[in-house]
Each structure stands twice: as C-alpha cells, then as structure tokens.
Amino acid sequence: MFCTRCGSQLAAGINFCTSCGARVVVAPVAAPPSATPVTTQRAQSMVAPPPSVYVPAPQPGAPHICQWCGATLDASSGLANCPKCGAALQARSAPSISGWLELPPRKDMAKLQFGNSSCQIEGLYVPAAEMNLAPEDSVYFSHHVLLWMDPQVRITTMSMRGGWTRVFAGMPLIMAQAQGPGHIAFSKDEPGELIALPLQPGQAVDVREHMFLAATSSIQYDWFQTQIWYQVRNDKETETFYPVGMFMDRFFAPASPGLLLLHAGGSVLVRHLAPGEAILVKPTALIFKDPTVQMQLHLEHPNAGLFSWGAWNVRAIRSIWLTLTGPGRVAIQSVFERLEEESGNIVYTSYATSQYW
Amino acid sequence: MIDNVTPAQAAQSFERIQCQWCQGMNDKTATSCSACGAPLDIRNVVSDSGWREAPRIRDMTEIRFSTSTCQVEGEVVPTAEINLGAGDSVFFEHHVMLWKDVTLPLSVMSLSGGFKRAFAGMPFLISIATGPGRIAFSRDATGELVVLPLHPGMELDVREHAFLLCSHNINYSFVRIKGLANIVFGGQGMYMDRFVTTNTPGVVILHGYGNVFERRLAAGESILVEPGAFLYKDASVSMTVVFQKLGSGLFGATGMNLAQMTGPGRIGIQSMYVHHKTE
Numbered sequence: 211m212f213c214t215r216c217g218s219q220l221a222a223g224i225n226f227c228t229s230c231g232a233r234v235v236v237a238p239v240a241a242p243p244s245a246t247p248v249t250t251q252r253a254q255s256m257v258a259p260p261p262s263v264y265v266p267a268p269q270p271g272a273p274h275i276c277q278w279c280g281a282t283l284d285a286s287s288g289l290a291n292c293p294k295c296g297a298a299l300q301a302r303s304a305p306s307i308s309g310w311l312e313l314p315p316r317k318d319m320a321k322l323q324f325g326n327s328s329c330q331i332e333g334l335y336v337p338a339a340e341m342n343l344a345p346e347d348s349v350y351f352s353h354h355v356l357l358w359m360d361p362q363v364r365i366t367t368m369s370m371r372g373g374w375t376r377v378f379a380g381m382p383l384i385m386a387q388a389q390g391p392g393h394i395a396f397s398k399d400e401p402g403e404l405i406a407l408p409l410q411p412g413q414a415v416d417v418r419e420h421m422f423l424a425a426t427s428s429i430q431y432d433w434f435q436t437q438i439w440y441q442v443r444n445d446k447e448t449e450t451f452y453p454v455g456m457f458m459d460r461f462f463a464p465a466s467p468g469l470l471l472l473h474a475g476g477s478v479l480v481r482h483l484a485p486g487e488a489i490l491v492k493p494t495a496l497i498f499k500d501p502t503v504q505m506q507l508h509l510e511h512p513n514a515g516l517f518s519w520g521a522w523n524v525r526a527i528r529s530i531w532l533t534l535t536g537p538g539r540v541a542i543q544s545v546f547e548r549l550e551e552e553s554g555n556i557v558y559t560s561y562a563t564s565q566y567w
Numbered sequence: 568m569i570d571n572v573t574p575a576q577a578a579q580s581f582e583r584i585q586c587q588w589c590q591g592m593n594d595k596t597a598t599s600c601s602a603c604g605a606p607l608d609i610r611n612v613v614s615d616s617g618w619r620e621a622p623r624i625r626d627m628t629e630i631r632f633s634t635s636t637c638q639v640e641g642e643v644v645p646t647a648e649i650n651l652g653a654g655d656s657v658f659f660e661h662h663v664m665l666w667k668d669v670t671l672p673l674s675v676m677s678l679s680g681g682f683k684r685a686f687a688g689m690p691f692l693i694s695i696a697t698g699p700g701r702i703a704f705s706r707d708a709t710g711e712l713v714v715l716p717l718h719p720g721m722e723l724d725v726r727e728h729a730f731l732l733c734s735h736n737i738n739y740s741f742v743r744i745k746g747l748a749n750i751v752f753g754g755q756g757m758y759m760d761r762f763v764t765t766n767t768p769g770v771v772i773l774h775g776y777g778n779v780f781e782r783r784l785a786a787g788e789s790i791l792v793e794p795g796a797f798l799y800k801d802a803s804v805s806m807t808v809v810f811q812k813l814g815s816g817l818f819g820a821t822g823m824n825l826a827q828m829t830g831p832g833r834i835g836i837q838s839m840y841v842h843h844k845t846e
C-alpha cells in the first residue's frame with residue numbers, strides 16, 4: 211500500500227501516512243456497473259434501460275482519469291482542470307470519514323469543451339455558465355435561467371412529451387433551445403454550486419426536478435414518475451405529498467457525448483454506493499443519482515417514551531427519509547427545503563419501510 | 568528639499584500602479600486600490616466573451632473618498648463601514664443601515680416623486696448621514712460590493728435598490744423605465760437610479776446579488792440581458808426592451824422580455840436576481 215499524497219510505502223492497517231501525515235484512503239471497492247439496472251417500474255419498461263454514469267471510485271495509481279467524471283486525461287499536458295467537467299486535478303479529493311466526497315473544487319473561469327463549443331463557469335457565490343456555441347451546436351434550458359446572450363443566438367422551443375401532466379406538477383412546460391453561433395449564459399437564483407456532468411454515449415443520470423440548468427442537445431431528456439408519495443390526514447382533509455417530486459428527470463446521451471449542467475444549493479456531496487449498500491437521505495436534499503440506484507420511502511418514529519403526549523401522538527412524530535440503495539453514485543446538497551412533516555398522520559404511503567425506536 | 572533628491576529617487580517616487588478596475592493611480596507599494604479597493608496584485612479574471620468579474624475586495628480593505636474612509640468587511644454578505652470626516656456625508660436608502668454611532672446625525676433628502684415609490688411597503692426615502700462619525704451598511708443577501716469611483720463628467724445608471732451608499736457630492740435622481748419588468752412581474756415598470764457627478768469626484772458603492780460581472784461594449788455593440796440581471800450601466804449605454812418569443816400556436820403568448828443594451832460604455836450584471844417590487 212502507498213500513500214496517495216507522497217507515495218511512500220505504508221504498513222498495512224495504519225490510518226495516517228508515517229511520512230507526510232495524510233489520511234490513508236482505502237479506495238472503496240469499485241463495483242462494475244450492473245448489466246441490467248433495476249430502476250423504477252417505468253424505467254424497466256423502457257426499450258433499453260440506460261446504463262448509469264458510474265465512474266469507478268478513485269484508484270491510486272490511475273492519475274490519468276478525472277476522478278469526478280471519468281474522462282481520460284493526457285497526463286503529459288499538465289492540465290489544471292479537467293477539460294470535460296472543470297474539476298481541479300491537482301486538488302486532493304479525500305472523502306469524509308463516512309465516505310462522502312465533496313464536489314471537486316473548480317477554478318474560477320474553468321473552461322469545459324463539448325463538441326466544437328466551450329463552456330466557462332465563472333463566479334463563486336452564484337456561478338454562471340457561459341457557453342460559446344459553435345454554429346452546429348445547441349443547448350436547451352428552461353427560459354428563466356437565461357442570464358444574457360448575444361443578439362445573434364437563435365432561440366427556439368422544444369416540444370416535450372406529456373406536457374400537460376408536467377404543467378400540473380409545476381414543471382416548466384417549455385424548454386428553450388439556443389442554436390449557435392454565439393454566446394449565451396445561464397445562472398440560477400440561489401447561492402450554491404454548479405455541477406458539470408459530462409455524459410458519455412450510453413450513459414444516463416436521474417435528476418430531481420428543479421435542479422436542471424442546461425444541457426447540450428446531444429442529451430435526450432425524459433422523465434418518469436418517482437412513485438414515491440405519502441398521504442397526510444388533517445381532520446377530514448387528505449393531502450398527497452411527493453417528497454422527491456412527482457416526476458424525476460432522466461438525461462441520457464444515446465449516441466454522442468454531451469454536457470449536463472445542474473445547479474444545487476449550498477455545498478454538494480457525492481458518494482458511491484456498493485451493490486446493496488443503502489443510505490438514508492432527506493428527500494429534498496437529493497440532487498441526482500445513477501439510474502441503477504433505487505429509491506424508496508422510509509419512515510422513522512423516535513421512541514417517545516412514556517410521556518403522555520408522546521404515547522398518544524407517537525405516530526405523528528416521525529422523520530421522512532429516502533432510502534437509496536446501490537450500486538451507483540448519489541449526490542446531495544446542503545441547502546434543502548423542509549418537508550411538511552410536523553403535523554398530521556400519514557395514512558397511506560408508497561412502498562415504505564418503517565422503524566420504531 | 569527637492570534639491571537633495573537624486574533624479575533616480577525622484578523618478579521612483581513618481582512610479583505608480585494604475586488600478587485596472589477604476590483606472591485610479593496608486594503608490595507602487597499599494598496592494599489594494601485606495602479609490603475602489605480592488606486588489607492590485609491579482610490578475611483580472613475575464614471570461615472568453617469579455618465579461619470581467621468585479622474585483623473580490625479583500626476583507627478589511629480601506630477605501631478613501633474626500634476626507635472619509637470606507638472599510639469593506641466580510642465576504643459572503645459584505646458590509647461597508649464608513650468613517651465620515653467632518654462635513655462629509657453619504658446618502659443611502661434607509662433600509663440598508665446596519666449600525667451607526669449614537670451621535671451621527673441623519674436627515675432625509677428631499678426628492679420629487681420619491682414618495683410614489685415604495686420598497687416592500689415602506690415609503691422610499693433617501694437618508695443622509697453627515698460626519699464626523701461612523702455608520703455601516705449591508706444588504707440582505709449573498710453578494711458582492713462593487714465600488715465605482717465617479718469622476719467629473721461621468722453619469723451612471725443603476726438598478727433600483729442596488730446602490731448601498733453614495734458620497735454627497737454626486738447628484739441623485741431616478742427614472743422609470745416603462746415596459747421592462749411589466750410582463751414578468753406585473754408591476755408598473757422598473758426604476759433606475761441615476762448618479763451624475765458634479766465638478767468633484769465621488770464614489771458609488773453598489774451591492775450585487777451573487778457574482779457581479781462587467782463588460783465594456785464598443786459603440787454599436789449590443790447584448791441581450793435578462794432584466795433581473797441588469798445591475799448598472801454608463802449613461803451612454805442605451806437600453807431597450809425586446810420580446811423574445813417562445814413557443815407557437817397554443818402557447819403563442821409565451822415569451823420573455825430581454826433588455827437589449829447597446830454600447831458604447833460599461834454594463835454590469837449580477838448572476839442572482841431577486842426582484843424587489845416597487846409600486
């Protein structure tokens with residue numbers, strides 16, 4: 211075993227490098243992408259279930275692969291940023307003790323290449339993505355994220371399947387499409403991070419609604435029902451809640467590589483789940499997941515003891531969680547909405563596990 | 568005295584660094600511009616299409632104007648702390664005050680039509696603080712302070728409520744731009760604050776939401792900007808509203824208004840926009 215920072219040889223079982231003091235990172239076992247991804251019901255019925263954006267966990271001794279997006283890098287060029295996703299390459303990315311990896315730091319003005327076009331990500335509080343579109347390239351976005359554009363950029367609209375259902379769910383109905391040549395820039399109204407996800411041909415990623423900023427036109431856009439819901443009864447009213455949204459967006463690069471841009475609030479943390487490994491996250495904190503990662507509702511009821519108010523109200527005190535089960539990558543954000551979970555009895559739910567402490 | 572100085576020394580004492588943000592001249596040992604606070608030892612950050620990031624003012628940087636100083640504190644939601652010299656004053660919208668000395672006098676600027684504007688239900692008032700004394704300002708969101716020193720002959724238009732403070736020797740007025748925010752926000756339009764220098768230099772300090780970028784448009788060069796992102800412009804830059812149609816047929820009426828800015832001059836934008844509606 212060797213130190214990932216200074217390269218000195220290490221004795222087995224130690225936690226810190228004896229020569230430079232870096233934490234010894236034992237790379238998690240990289241799981242091969244599952245050949246038949248098990249996703250939601252609708253996804254299974256799709257003609258070809260897309261494979262995931264599975265990037266093997268970072269392996270020491272493989273520095274020519276970008277640890278964030280998996281792009282192959284020319285090791286001799288001495289690049290500071292990955293040309294595909296903008297991640298700083300020199301920065302050491304050690305996961306937290308529990309296995310969450312921070313979104314790799316991005317240098318201000320980092321430049322990404324896609325097709326013959328490029329994208330520059332600028333600013334640190336509320337980053338903006340500035341695209342320099344080649345004549346043959348185009349991107350799509352929902353129109354409220356437009357920051358500025360050159361007058362010669364042509365804007366058209368994309369028709370979308372199942373438009374009305376999406377209107378009722380509060381999703382943008384119209385996706386605008388910008389055709390090069392020219393410059394166009396996008397940003398969102400919340401301090402946070404811009405996530406660049408390059409998709410290789412055949413890769414797909416599931417994104418929670420309202421996270422999407424823009425994507426190149428080589429990426430197909432689809433959506434499926436999350437089928438994750440619960441119903442709360444207050445007096446005589448029953449209300450249905452969709453904690454991860456009624457729909458989830460799926461972005462898929464069928465034939466050629468593409469670039470997907472997401473915006474998340476606060477800080478972004480990512481982790482790789484091994485096959486069968488599960489973790490509970492707050493439903494509204496989820497940003498994206500590989501299609502191979504399964505989602506399911508989980509309810510936790512704390513032990514209220516023998517207090518009189520707790521004894522009769524115990525069903526109403528609970529936390530709502532989302533169980534994510536590997537294999538695959540999941541990402542969460544540190545700023546998220548609170549769910550309406552403080553009052554009312556949950557009467558029906560989609561398939562859910564529960565835990566009484 | 569001058570006779571004792573060698574020519575080499577004299578030349579050295581005249582060496583100056585020009586600030587790339589405000590063009591002010593600084594002593595060659597300075598690390599921050601004394602007029603606008605921009606770091607002098609950090610390279611400009613410019614995107615491929617020519618947008619320059621507003622300089623990231625170092626924490627606790629001091630800026631001088633007239634006989635007063637301003638210290639910029641904090642980075643995520645920065646505050647501007649002013650030490651007003653005797654006789655100096657600054658004016659500002661009254662809701663941006665953070666703290667002040669007990670003895671510092673405040674007065675209200677008389678504006679024609681100001682009471683027709685309201686900010687979040689409060690009447691729109693421009694207050695004036697007159698030195699000597701200290702007063703500090705901040706606004707309610709993550710963003711950047713943009714310091715714009717103004718020289719005689721300059722005229723600057725600023726998005727409403729974006730200016731944090733302005734030195735007293737600058738003339739203030741406001742204009743209503745009809746049509747700009749009409750469709751999206753259902754309001755009466757948008758106001759724009761106008762700052763015109765008198766015969767002495769002054770300073771305007773703005774707060775932009777998120778990150779602030781500036782670009783210099785050549786004469787006749789134009790760009791389309793989301794109205795909510797507009798932060799400031801030179802008066803020489805013209806602004807018109809264009810309607811960008813989206814969709815057709817059933818959704819024929821859908822579209823968005825964009826502001827077309829045409830040079831020559833500077834234009835500043837913010838990357839996050841929170842629209843404070845005025846009435």
